[in-house]
Amino acid sequence: MSHVLVTCAGRRVSLVQGFVEAAHARGLKVLAADPDPLAPALVGVDQAVRVPPLADPDYLPTLLRVVREHGIGLVVPTIDTELPLLAQHVADLADAGATALVSSEGFVDICGDKALTAEAFAARGVDVPRSWLPDELTDDVLADLPDDLVVKPRNGSSSKDVHLVARDQVVQTVAVVPQPIVQERLTGPEVTVDALLDLEGRPLHYVPRTRIKTLGGESIQGVTLPHDELGPWIERVLAACSDLGARGPVTLQFFRTDRGPVLIEVNPRFGGGFPLTRAAGGDYPAWLLDELAGSAPTERFGDYRAGLYMTRHMVEHFTDTLRW
Incomplete structure (x- = not known):
C-alpha cells in the first residue's frame, strides 16, 4: 500500500486529518496539494505539495508527477470542479500507481x-423536484407553474445564485442566472446523507444528518439522525447511485416533505460536514485504506451514533515562512 494525496486541500482540515490518522496507523503518509501556500489543510500533513491552479494546463501533468515521485496509492479529491478531470484520467492515474477516489465519468457528469x-x-423511481429548463417555459407552462419556485444554476454549488421566487418573477430571474433551471420550491426539513460505496460501487454505510446552521453553503452545526425511518429510502437511492456508476464517497441532499423524501442533489465527493459522520462512527478514510490494502469491505448499515451534535469554530495557525 502506498501513500495518500489529498488534492485541492484548501480548508478541508478535518477531512485531511482523518486521512492522516488512518494513514499513520497503517505506516503510511499523507500529502496535501494546493496552489495556496497558506491553505489551512497543508498544516499537519507529512508533506505539502505545490500544484498549479486546477484550470492550468499543467495541473494534470504536475499531479501525475507528484503521484509517481511520492509513491501515491490513493488520490482524494475534495471539490466539485476537479471531479470531471480526475474521472477522465482514472487510467492515467492508475498507470502512475494511484487509485483515484472518484466515481465514473458518467456519474460525475450526471x-x-x-x-x-x-x-x-x-x-x-426516486422522487425529485418538478423541474423546467428555460426553453420549456412557454406561456401555457408558465401559467401552470407552482406559486413558489427556485431558480438556480444547473451546475451550481454552495448555494450561489440560488433565488427563491414567485411564479410571476420566473422569467426575469431566469434571464440573470447562468445556465438556469427552475424547480418547485420544497418545504420541510432538509437532510444531508454522507455515504460510502466501495471501489466496486457497492454501498457500505451512510449517516443522515441535519444541517442546523451553514456558512457559505457548508455545515458548521449539525446533528446525526436515526436511520430507521429513512433507511429504506436512502438505501434505494444509494442503489441507484451504484447503478449509475458511483464509487467511494457520495453526499445526498433531500427534503422530508409531506409526500415523502424528495432528492434535490447528489455530490460524488466528501461533504463539508463529513467530520460529523466520522465522529459518529463512519471512519471512511480507514475503511478505504483497508480496502486498498486488500481487506474485503463490510456493509455497515445503521452502525453509527444518532443524536450526535457538531459545532465548528475557526482556528489560527502562524508562520514566519511561506511553504513556497
Missing part, C-alpha cells in the same frame, strides 16, 4: 448537472 440528476434518478 451529478454536475441538476437537470440530468433529476432525470436520471426519476427514471429509477
